[in-house]
Amino acid sequence: xxxxxxxxxxxxxxxxxxxxxxxxxxxxxxxxxxxxxxxxxxxxxxxxxxxxxxxxxxxxxxxxxxxxxxxxxxxxxxxxxxxxxxxxxxxxxxxxxxxxxxxxxxxxxxxxxxxxxxxxxxxxxxxxxxxxxxxxxxxxxxxxxxxxxxxxxxxxxxxxxxxxxxxxxxxxxxxxxxxxxxxxxxxxxxxxxxxxxxxxxxxxxxxxxxxxxxxxxxxxxxxxxxxxxxxxxxxxxxxxxxxxxxxxxxxxxxxxxxxxxxxxxxxxxxxxxxxxxxxxxxxxxxxxxxxxxxxxxxxxxxxxxxxxxxxxxxxxxxxxxxxxxxxxxxxxxxxxxxxxxxxxxxxxxxxxx
Numbered sequence: 041x042x043x044x045x046x047x048x049x050x051x052x053x054x055x056x057x058x059x060x061x062x063x064x065x066x067x068x069x070x071x072x073x074x075x076x077x078x079x080x081x082x083x084x085x086x087x088x089x090x091x092x093x094x095x096x097x098x099x100x101x102x103x104x105x106x107x108x109x110x111x112x113x114x115x116x117x118x119x120x121x122x123x124x125x126x127x128x129x130x131x132x133x134x135x136x137x138x139x140x141x142x143x144x145x146x147x148x149x150x151x152x153x154x155x156x157x158x159x160x161x162x163x164x165x166x167x168x169x170x171x172x173x174x175x176x177x178x179x180x181x182x183x184x185x186x187x188x189x190x191x192x193x194x195x196x197x198x199x200x201x202x203x204x205x206x207x208x209x210x211x212x213x214x215x216x217x218x219x220x221x222x223x224x225x226x227x228x229x230x231x232x233x234x235x236x237x238x239x240x241x242x243x244x245x246x247x248x249x250x251x252x253x254x255x256x257x258x259x260x261x262x263x264x265x266x267x268x269x270x271x272x273x274x275x276x277x278x279x280x281x282x283x284x285x286x287x288x289x290x291x292x293x294x295x296x297x298x299x300x301x302x303x304x305x306x307x308x309x310x311x312x313x314x315x316x317x318x319x320x321x322x323x324x325x326x327x328x329x330x331x332x333x334x335x336x337x338x339x340x341x342x343x344x345x346x347x348x349x350x351x352x353x354x355x356x357x358x359x360x361x362x363x364x365x366x367x368x369x370x371x372x373x374x375x376x377x378x379x380x381x382x383x384x385x386x387x388x389x390x391x392x393x
Contacts, residue, residue: 062159085131264302300325
């Protein structure tokens, strides 16, 4: 707790003027603001003239849980310092997060006459941490399909050792894919929030789709599904990180397998249309209603039928869409209940002259 005389208040305010964190000095009796520093003006987009005589935390109390505000006042009114997190909105409606410390300021007679509040803007750091957590979760999500496929290949290797060369090649491909995803996880955990993107190279999408179909047909077969592919007889080049485009294809294939009943079919294609390389994943699965189609690319969204048919996280399509748009492409979908789904991925083609 800080102790100052009434005459010290102007000097105390002057001390706060050059702080990089926002500072607010307000009365203990009615909680009216006496002073805000320039950092507070920058944080909120409001001037000191607008703030003076307003109640402290009037901006944050509308966006901060009631129990947090109650705990704050219960603490500081008994002479304790309180620390916690609040949320507010800038004058332009941009939200912000702040770590707040509120301390009572005593007069020389021991009475609490003012409170000093320091607000540290943590909006960017929290957003970066959230992005980092999301990217890590996305990579962890993508580990499921190659791990399941690798376990199945190990089983087939034991069951049909005469085809060991084929299974070993597929397992090598899957291990490299897993190694890449684990590497992304390590990089994200150490360095920051951005999704790991490798060196941009010319990627033949046709060859990539063939490889995915070859690697995942045993998993489809194990689910009682037929997986076929049809690839244009030409190079289908895009400029991208091949591992990221592979993630898109694997997520779409795995999604199709999850929501197609046994006896169903999956068909993959790749071709070029005008200035785009287009690859498709079509299934004969449970399909999606017209009402739910606009939401399927939202993170964690799952249709009602999907929830009943198979376990899942609702992240695969969101991950795929994010990657495709990163390279200037788009994803389209056609679907109807009981009639399966057709996903089309468009990526800018590399001119072949």
